[in-house]
Amino acid sequence: MTVSYWQQAHREQSTAYDVVVVGGGIVGCSTAYWLGRSRPSLRVAVVEARTLGGGASGRNAGFVLQGTSADYLTDVKRYGERTARRLWHFTRTNRDLLASELRGSAFGWKADGGLQVAGDHEEEHRLQESVSSLRAAGAPVVYLESEKVNNRVSATGLGGGIFVTTGAVVNPLELVRYLAHESGADLRTHQPVTQIRWDRNGASLRTPDLELWGRQLVLSVGPALPSLLPSVSGVVRSVRAQMLATAPADTSSIPVPVYSHEGGFYVRQLPDGTLLAGGGRHQHRAAEETDTDRTTPAVQATIERYLHSYYPWTQSLPVRQRWSGTMGFSPDGRPVVGPVPEHPDSVFATGFTGHGMGYGFRMGRLLAQRIGGSTRPDGYDLFAASRFTEDKDRPRRGRASRGETSRTHPDPEESKSQSSKLR
């Protein structure tokens, strides 16, 4: 069939954008939202391989956590007090922006606080010790002895822990969908980007059905980043997480979300009594270093054992659903943001290391500012990908004594080869 002049002009116009966001998860949809808020005249598209929230963002537990993937004392040791504080405040702002900027009822916002609970005496001691530093940093936390923790959430055997009064939960899928629809962007779902061609003026993108053009791109594809941007493959790897949902319990016994065993397990109860529980990855690390979205009997059994031993009243509840999702993990546990080496006006963001709901909305604002021309928006330095290459090139002297990152890879298991192409 032939294509008329008018049809061709329409096609070109409707596929050319100021900004193309690739990846419709919490990070991509938050970026589109903030671009819509700050610069409504921009033509923005969100291109998503599956459905909105089809990746980890629509599969997670919906904990809006504050802090990083480690506890606060560990962060102070790794990064120094100042950086640990700034990281905590970044996530706190994320939480506060979700509360103040959006209509929470659209995505199940519930902000009754959250528990971070110890799985053993060593962790209990660390959590207890971290309270004064957290308070000094302005974090609204109290330490609860083990007995109080267990009474609060109808559990048995949990250690003492921190109650964070600003803890919150959401329905993550509804949040992503809400952000996408409020953004005013063109939403192109079921469109996996298979090829990107960069040039000085932007990039052309191909999906099996479409050819799009973007003056600037935001690549927010989670663990899939290396497939679109091989030059930064060292900053992220794919790690799987698994969850389950039980049939509703008769009573509402877990009023606040519980995050325990250094984040190894997490559980929350929905208003209808359903229990969501996840984790167990720390007991199956090698098998869960994968990009395959599939549950395994071993991890599912670990989650069930956790539920049944700490919350024995759940033993009678049948499991109604099991699922998994793959997440981008960074080498040092912090998200990674940087300019696309092939086109520095474009940006990528990945490596949220199991905590994307704690960062994503605030990170979207940062990315929108960066796309708008701000080279180092507030917080950018905390996440800049250049920390990997700069660390490598910088002389070693002085770093530890300044209290900043003295080990780029605090957890050897989380180390991976670094990209040498980042700027």
Ligand SMILES: Cc1cc2nc3c(=O)[nH]c(=O)nc-3n(C[C@H](O)[C@H](O)[C@H](O)COP(=O)(O)OP(=O)(O)OC[C@H]3O[C@@H](n4cnc5c(N)ncnc54)[C@H](O)[C@@H]3O)c2cc1C
């Ligand atoms: C089971 C589970 C429980 C979790 N629990 C929590 C929690 O309670 N709290 C918390 O903070 N975090 C949690 N996380 C982690 C959190 O979900 C992630 O950190 C976060 O969703 C990452 O968001 P993202 O937007 O970077 O990536 P994603 O949500 O993965 O979004 C990336 C999107 O890009 C799309 N994409 C990939 N390749 C292409 C392509 N070529 N073309 C177009 N689109 C593409 C994918 O389909 C995907 O939708 C959990 C994760 C899992 C799996």
